[in-house]
Amino acid sequence: MARYNAKTTEAKWQATWAERGVFAAEVDTAKPKYYVLEMFPYPSGRIHMGHVRNYTLGDVLTRYKKAQGFNVLHPMGWDAFGLPAENAAIERGIHPAKWTRDNIAAMKKELLAMGLSYDWRRELATCDVEYYHQQQRMFLAFLDAGLAYRRESLVNWDPVEHSVLANEQVIDGRGWRSGALVEQKKLTQWFFRITEFSDDLLAALDGLERWPERVRLMQSNWIGRSEGMKVDFAFADRPGALTVFTTRHDTLFGASFCAISPQHPLAQEIARTNPKARAFIDECQRIGTSEAALEQAEKIGFDTGIKVRHPCRASWELPVYIANFILMEYGTGAIFGCPAHDQRDLDFARKYGLAVTAVVAPPGQEADFTIGDAPFLDDGKLVNSEFLDGLDVAAAKTKMAAHLEAKGLGQRTVNYRLRDWGVSRQRYWGCPIPVIHCPACGVVPVPDRDLPVRLPDDVDFAGSGNPLSRHPTWKRVACPGCGKPAERETDTMDTFVDSSWYFARFASPRATQPLEADAIGYWLPVDQYIGGIEHAILHLLYSRFYMRAAKRCGYVDFTEPFSGLLTQGMVCHETYKDANGKWLYPEEVAFDPAGTAVHAASGAPVTIGRSESMSKSKKNVVDPNPIIDKYGADTARWFMLSDSPPERDLEWTDAGVQGVWRYVNRLWRLVDEPGAPVATVGAARPAAFGEPATALRRVTHKTIATVTKCMESFHYNRAVAAVHELSNAIQEFCAAVGPQATAADAWTHREALEAVALLVGPMMPHLAEEMWQQLGHRNLLAQTAWPKHDPALVIDDVVTIAVQVMGKLRATLELARDLPEAEVRSAALANGSVVKAIAGKAVRKVIVVPNRVVNVVV
């Protein structure tokens, strides 16, 4: 029996598609467009299972939409700037550019072997000078529009390496390489004014109907619009006031302290003269800059000795603490603490022996409500609050706000959690920020004629700090304004900037302006974007901002870059550790006959950890290449689609791939060695069909309907199941009709086989193409229209109705579709098992759900 030869077949069709330019997309205003995009990869050197899953999903959609008659754009590129290239340079002495280019070449080869429907002519890498040249122009346009600006902010600073650390490079408060305690350092850095669009970014989420609800929710929470007040607490023994932001001004009479961020100007001022305060602030800064670290750290405070007066009772003085959990970036960097109605404030008050006064009480407990271990967070009636007593929370907020505003002590404010986007990176391998610092003229944009600002090739990674600023000559330039000696900006841009507009650049990847209007107008926005859920907030929000900024600068005329979003789950695998606690790759682990895991090389015992998303750091990665090499891309693709719905995490197991490979061969045999005659291509449709043929035709058309629906809703795993059922039905049909099949049987057989090939086409394109050819076609399946089902064959005239007694299934009835309710009812009540279950009790009620269920209530 000839087995399907995946390797030669796949290479053959890949070459054919490429030669005929099947996936080359051009603007064609006569056809409806569809833009499919997967999140472009970071060129780490090898594709991993997450990529295989991501690109398979995009490829299925592309081929399906193409078969539906759309003009489909499906490009691919490389998110090529970033930290790992610099790490490679430091660790192995390879230039980041070479490392990146080599990785791109290797990964492209792997992608080509997957048979993906990309228009490779549009390939781009963000480290291409022609790409970052255009990005620099857009940066200057943003600068001109006031959307880019400089200010001071904190970075993680490694005092030994003299370099800025990414959050992931800070481990337990220490630099990952030097092990030195990380400090925080203030640097003047570039920001994009994303907060300019806070309201719009939030409001427009409602219109993103083809985005997952949870992503919209996460973004909404991230933007974090909250209505509250700025309230002034006058200093008791100095002029001025401390302005706090609160959303709970109703609880103002429960205030027992104020707290300010360690970065608050007041904290900084105190620290200049008070060494203890200085030490406390330094201690706080050791936690790092990440919000997660701050929130999880023990809540501690430092009593500054400064007192402020309560805005409603001037005689009431409250202490001011510096506290490690107050973020300078949020609100005013200062709060008032009301321990009775906030968990964090309560913890803090208990720790420092501060008063806990309940000012909101649950109904009925207004007289004697006290707080124990937990704050009271629900609505209730105000108590101990003078003019607010007796009001509910909402009414108290309104009254307090009016009171404070009338006295000039506060102001209603809308506050956002969203902060401006810091885009400066003190690194080499990124897009240079195209400005020049002149001692006389200040910040001067690089004139357009002098763009691009190219990265120098001759850089030294051996030293510490930013190689660009250490470069002996690169930054020394003449000021474009006055001609005197000046210095280039040596910060490069966050790589999120690169990925915030690449999807638009794909419309005209070689254009000499950033974005080309005609191409953008036709192709954008992206109709379906597909990528990991881990990008649900940052990348997607930055891209949404970037398009708004680009629109304001006249580059585009839309604001939302992605009309549809599919967030795929992670690909997971078991983790392995040796006796020393070191992570092991799956291929380093062997299983002995008893199923115990051992180190393949040494035989030493191995601990199996739980399954987690594949990551290099835990080494629980499976290389797709050996699988593609052995079984072919179609097998890997089908496995990715068949086992889990796209949005769910997928557990990679070696078992199963074998099964898919067997199924590939089974499908191939359906056409290569058919079990019954197959009519010739284009044979006339017979006038009548026999019993087995009608049954098969029903399955065929139901499968077409099901798979089509699944394709529209991304339920690819269900599409796979439906195709399985059709191929099972074909085998049963062949066994039933055998070699004596009639002409009508042969025609039906062909109809079913063609349906299988066409339906499988987007998922296993090489096998489908080969089947199509084997069935006698001379055109390409990749250029053939999607099949349509015959509605008459999809609806059964007999339905199975479940009969329950008190909700418990007692019988099923085969009845004619749409039988009158009375007849269904009497048929159900006449059934022996039903009678037995009723056991002579009086029937109180019979619920009949048409064509589905009867429930007898006794």
Add this chain to the structure above:
RNA sequence: GCCCCUGUGGCGGAAUUGGUAGACGCGGCAGACUCAAAAUCUGUUGUUGGUAACAACGUGCUGGUUCGAGUCCGGCCAGGGGCACCA
């Protein structure tokens, strides 16, 4: 810690969105073919009791709404993603 999501047989999952829980596949078991193995084909496979018909139980735990809950609501538990310099 905060925000979001997920939880169904030995395993991945399905269930027309409130109407027969376990489709389809993997794995297992039994059989056919074979000198043998692979491949292929057939049957079987939620758990418990029963030779069987059948019965009881069963969708993380717990409480509720309903004629009826995997699906809706409340409370918990476990796992995953994100937390602004990883991409």
